[in-house]
Amino acid sequence: MLRLEHISVAYGKHEALHDVTLDIESGRTTVILGANGAGKTTLLKTIAGLVRPRPGGRILFEGRPIETESPHRMVAAGIALVPEGRRLFGDMTVIDNLRMGAYTRHARANEARQLEKQLALFPLLAQRRNQLAKTMSGGEQQMLAIARALMSEPKVLLLDEPSLGLGPRLVKELFATLRSITQLGQSVVLVEQNVHQSLRLAHRVHVLENGHIVRSGSAGEIAQDAAIQQAYLGLSDKRPVATAAAPIRHHPGGFVNPSSRTVAPARSPLAQDQEQAMAAQIATGSGFFHPYARSVSPQPSPPAQAPQSAATIDPARPAAARTESIPTSGGFVNPHARTVKT
Helix, strand or coil, X not given: CEEEEEEEEEECCEEEEEEEEEEECCXXXXXXXXXXXXXXXXXXXXXXXXXXXXXXCEEEECCEECCCCCHHHHHHXXXXXXXXXXXXXXXXXXXXXXXHCCCCHHHHHCHHHHHHHHHHHCHHHHXXXXXEHHHCCHHHHHHHHHHHHHCCCCCEEEEECCCCCCCHHHHHHHHHHHHHHHHCCCEEEEECCCHHHHHHHCCEEEEEECCEEEEEECHHHHHHCHHHHHHHCCCCCCCCCCCCCCCCCCCCCCCCCCCCXXXXXXXXXXXXXXXXXXXXXXXXXXXXXXXXXXXXXXXXXXXCCXXXXXXXXXXXXXXXXXXXXXXXXXXXXCCCCCCCCC
């Protein structure tokens, strides 16, 4: 029905499509997959006559070359585009937007019948028939854009990102409507980022990468392709490589994180002296011990002296001098405290 042969399109020095060849069958849904910037929108605009291909490429519609035809002749021939962003007449009502879609001679002759058909296919539009298009929700506007394109009685319907900007519920309703359209035998070329929903509608799928067709096949074949699963479906057959677990260093009395990297402590002479002091403190059992604290050797207690009477205590002596002989063994020691010399 529609065939593209060696189509190349460039914007200045940038080549958006390169040597693209594909077939669009009558009564089938063809899905074009690809990342942003792959050339999907350019492909639809080229089919609709909005972009001219380079010389040497051909677009055959029902056996007739149309690559040089103007856009309005494309519509009259039976090709309708629903552009990205909908492009409605916002200050016109729903009914007036639908009638604008039937401006070709053939469509005008069947305008009343087509209007009734679209309102039956989109019951929500029948309820909003006198509402301005710009006051409708995004999902309602998208349905209006599709219905307006169908008013021209197209043989091929081109859809560019119809679910863009819609919430999950509206996306579900939109694809249910598209499924009804395709089940009636309408030929559809769909560009859509929602790959899961698109593959459920598709009969034929083409994958665009950097302006080239890199894969083509049925929806089932494309869905089973490992590269497609990884790039578009969020699936991967790669399993993490098992690695030997790093040995866990157990330290007495401390918390060990088994996932942390082991950092070997530096073996400085000072650290060796501290470890020896810690070992001595453990052996003597001199009070509280923190295994990660720096060891503070307790000061030896002075020889016991006879208690002094109140009359013999020198009140002029500083308080620090009277407490400097407090023993540190047998009690809590803060190993990180700075020693203040008196």
